[in-house]
Amino acid sequence: MDVSEVILLGGTAVLAAIFGSMLGLGGGIILVPALTLFFGVDPRIAVGASAVAVALNSIVASATHIRSGFTNIRAAYVLQVTSLLGAFAGASIAIWVNPRVISLVFGLIMLYAAITLFTNRAVAIPNAPPDAPDPFRLRGTYEDRLTGRQVTYVPRRVGLGAGVSGVGGALSGMLGIGGGAITVPLMNLAMRVPMKAAVGTSQFMVGMTAVITATVFYAEGLIDPRVVLPAMVGIYIGSNIGSQLTRRIDTQRLVVVFFVVMLYLGLSMLGQAFAITLPWTA
Amino acid sequence: MADHPPTTPDVPPDPASASIAHAATSVLTWGFRLAAMLFVIGLGLLVIRDDPVPSSLAPLPELLDDVGAGRAIGFLGLSILTIIVTPLVTAMVAVVNFARLYDRRYAVVAGVVLSLLGIAIGMAIF
Numbered sequence: 001m002d003v004s005e006v007i008l009l010g011g012t013a014v015l016a017a018i019f020g021s022m023l024g025l026g027g028g029i030i031l032v033p034a035l036t037l038f039f040g041v042d043p044r045i046a047v048g049a050s051a052v053a054v055a056l057n058s059i060v061a062s063a064t065h066i067r068s069g070f071t072n073i074r075a076a077y078v079l080q081v082t083s084l085l086g087a088f089a090g091a092s093i094a095i096w097v098n099p100r101v102i103s104l105v106f107g108l109i110m111l112y113a114a115i116t117l118f119t120n121r122a123v124a125i126p127n128a129p130p131d132a133p134d135p136f137r138l139r140g141t142y143e144d145r146l147t148g149r150q151v152t153y154v155p156r157r158v159g160l161g162a163g164v165s166g167v168g169g170a171l172s173g174m175l176g177i178g179g180g181a182i183t184v185p186l187m188n189l190a191m192r193v194p195m196k197a198a199v200g201t202s203q204f205m206v207g208m209t210a211v212i213t214a215t216v217f218y219a220e221g222l223i224d225p226r227v228v229l230p231a232m233v234g235i236y237i238g239s240n241i242g243s244q245l246t247r248r249i250d251t252q253r254l255v256v257v258f259f260v261v262m263l264y265l266g267l268s269m270l271g272q273a274f275a276i277t278l279p280w281t282a
Numbered sequence: 283m284a285d286h287p288p289t290t291p292d293v294p295p296d297p298a299s300a301s302i303a304h305a306a307t308s309v310l311t312w313g314f315r316l317a318a319m320l321f322v323i324g325l326g327l328l329v330i331r332d333d334p335v336p337s338s339l340a341p342l343p344e345l346l347d348d349v350g351a352g353r354a355i356g357f358l359g360l361s362i363l364t365i366i367v368t369p370l371v372t373a374m375v376a377v378v379n380f381a382r383l384y385d386r387r388y389a390v391v392a393g394v395v396l397s398l399l400g401i402a403i404g405m406a407i408f
Contacts (some may be wrong), residue, residue, distance in 0.1 A: 056317070056365050063310040073302055077376065077391045084398040137387075204306075208369045211399060215366060215406035223339040225358055229321075232365075274329045 009227065013053065013234020014241070021242025022095045022249075023258055027235040028054045028177035029113060032106060033265040036272065041047040041227060043102040047094060047176030048217035053212045053235035054178045058207025060236065062200075066134040069142030070200025072141060072193070075155050078136065078185070080205055082162045083169030087209045090173025091216035101102045104273035106175050110266030113181050114259050122195045123188055140197055155191045164190070164206075178206035302379045309375050313368030317361045324357030342407045363407070370399045 001009075012034050017027035028050040035046035065071045094102055128139065134154045141152045155161065162184045172179035180202045187198035217223055271277060327333065333354040339362060340348070340355070348356025373396040380389035 052362055055369065056314075059310050059314050059317075059365065059368050063307050063314070066307045066310070069303075071303070071306075073299065073306060073376065074342060074388055074391075077373075077388065077395050080395045081391065081398070082400075084395060088398070088402060182315075188335075208373070208395065208399060211366050211369045212402045215402045218339060218366070219406040221338040223362065224337050225339055225355065225362070226335050226337060228339075228362060229358060232321075 005039075006226070007232050009035070009232035010234040012038065013231045014238035016238065017053075017057070017235040017238025018245065019238075019258070019261070021239045022245060022254070023113075027057060027238060028175075029110065029181065030050075030265070031231060031235065032040075032176055033110065033269050036103065037265070037268050043099040043106070044095060044217070044222050045104050045224045045227055047102065048214065048222045049172075049224065049231045050176035051213035051217065052223065053231045054176065055207050055210040055214060056232050057235055057239050058178070058203055058210065060237070062207060064206045065200035065203055068145075068196075068200070070196045071204045072138060072140040072197055072201045073188075073204070074163075075138045075140070075158075075193070076201045076204045078138070078158060079161055079165040079201075080208055082166035083172075083179070083183075083209050084212055085171030086166040086169030086171075087212040088216070090170035090175075092172040092173075092212045094213075095216060095220045095222065100273045100275075102175065103269045104148040105171070107266045107269030107271075107273060109171060109175065109177070110182070110262050110269060114262035114266060116185070117255055117259050117262070120225060123192075125153055125188075125192050125194045127152045138153070138194070142197065144196065151194055151197075153192065153194055153197065155187070155193050157190050157192075161186060161191045169209050169212075172206065172209045173216070176213055178202075179209055180206060191262070227241070242245070298383045298385060300381065302376060305375045305379050306372050309372045310368060313364060313371065317364040317368070318374045320361035320364060324354045324359075324361060327352065327354035327357060367403065370396070370403055373399055 013027065013031055016030035016034050020027040020030050031053065032043070032046045032050045035041040036043050037220070061255065062071060130153045136158055138155045138158070139152065141150060143149070144151050165183060168179040168182035168186070171182065183202040183205060184198045187193040187201060188195050193201070214223065296317055309347040331354060335355055339359050342363065345356050345363070347357040349360065373392055377389055377396055
């Protein structure tokens with residue numbers, strides 16, 4: 001791999017992270033298909049690289065989210081138990097299966113994410129009263145700087161949340177993505193956690209889940225520094241740009257562009273699984 | 283205004299959570315700084331020495347040998363491992379903090395998470 005390829009790969013990671021950050025899905029969901037389809041990288045190497053990049057992104061973003069009070073650390077650890085078990089199972093499967101299976105599952109997840117772009121709507125959660133039942137002591141409080149109000153919530157359906165987190169962890173472990181596409185809607189819609197707290201808590205969780213993926217792949221010699229290092233730098237830069245752009249641009253106006261790109265990448269990954277090459281892919 | 287949730291100002295912030303959050307933020311911040319420092323040193327050595335970058339990250343003992351020999355991949359590899367280990371240290375600090383605050387339930391939950399992360403990282407690195 002020469003210098004120009006490294007720069008191109010890093011640039012792709014920047015774009016993937018900008019895009020993923022604006023969608024609130026993290027960079028991995030775009031990075032893995034981009035590496036696989038445009039650079040001809042083995043899907044398992046791409047998954048390993050993405051996992052390290054996702055962990056880095058989580059470390060940086062979580063520090064900010066925790067300071068803002070958005071991260072519910074107790075809830076994160078409760079959900080993390082099943083998520084890590086799922087990630088371990090998913091990553092173990094990913095290193096043994098035919099890379100085409102990874103492309104197939106990734107393609108399906110991308111199509112799911114593309115469709116939910118249109119259908120998913122965040123639910124506004126009313127404040128929990130002071131005497132709301134809280135058997136797991138998961139009550140969270142933060143100040144919403146946009147409105148200047150204190151937001152208080154108590155996560156519900158913790159058992160359901162733990163179960164779905166296990167599935168999210170398995171997909172995350174298998175595909176090297178953060179899993180925010182699954183955990184954020186789960187927390188917001190099913191557990192009644194306000195959106196900012198759901199994003200902050202999910203961001204904290206995905207770092208730990210990505211660590212499981214990265215270590216399983218590392219043990220199997222599937223962490224390629226030539227791919228990981230430019231991906232790390234690119235994801236870090238791109239996520240910062242993406243979060244700045246998200247504050248200035250109404251991402252809902254770009255939803256059609258996002259949908260088309262994700263549909264194309266999803267179909268391309270499915271095509272790769274069945275040895276069908278779509279235009280502009282390697 | 284109708285979109286905003288009503289306020290309930292009579293719920294004070296949980297001081298235990300604040301203490302655990304502070305500890306987690308410190309670990310994450312220092313983990314990132316250490317990884318970034320190792321990365322910059324590795325990148326500098328890579329430019330100066332033009333060392334080859336292997337297609338697979340070596341086990342920890344080999345990376346430490348590379349650091350001793352001043353090879354770029356040793357520092358770059360340790361930078362990657364620092365990123366991998368940082369969430370483990372965060373979980374470790376959480377267990378200590380929950381235990382210090384006599385929050386047994388969450389000390390155990392964080393302990394389970396720490397054990398899972400520790401087993402995975404231990405298997406991979408050694």
